[in-house]
Amino acid sequence: MTEARRRWPKLDPDSGVEDVTLLILEWLGEQGVxxxxxxxAERMREGRPAWTFAAGGGPLAGGLRADGASVAQCMGRALHRLREAGLDVPF
Structure with a gap:
């Protein structure tokens, strides 16, 4: 895994955040988060935002949560909150 830290892919500006979600999770793990x-599925059936991102530990002072109706919406909100918490997520 140590080699993967140095070879982040070049991102297509037309692709969404959902394309790099696993890379974001891996990067967070490398930071101790x-x-x-x-x-x-129940929230999805009820028409409520079904996607949840949760993070904690490492440099985060407290837990962090973001919800959304889609992966893109959820991760967009999560990235915004992570940056507000002081993590310079490279995506």
Whole structure:
């Protein structure tokens, strides 16, 4: 895995954040942050935002959560909150 840290892919500006979600999770893990993204089938059936991102530990002072109706919306909100918390996520 140490080699992967040095070879981040060049991103297509037309692709969405969902294309790099796993890379973001891996980067967070390398920073000592535990993170996950999940989908809740019950909330999806009810028409509520079904996607949840959660992170904590490492340089984060407290837990962080973001919800969205899609992966892109959820991760967009998560990236915004991570940056507000002081993490310079390279995506």
């Amino acid at each position: 535990g993170a996950m993204i999940r989908v809740d």
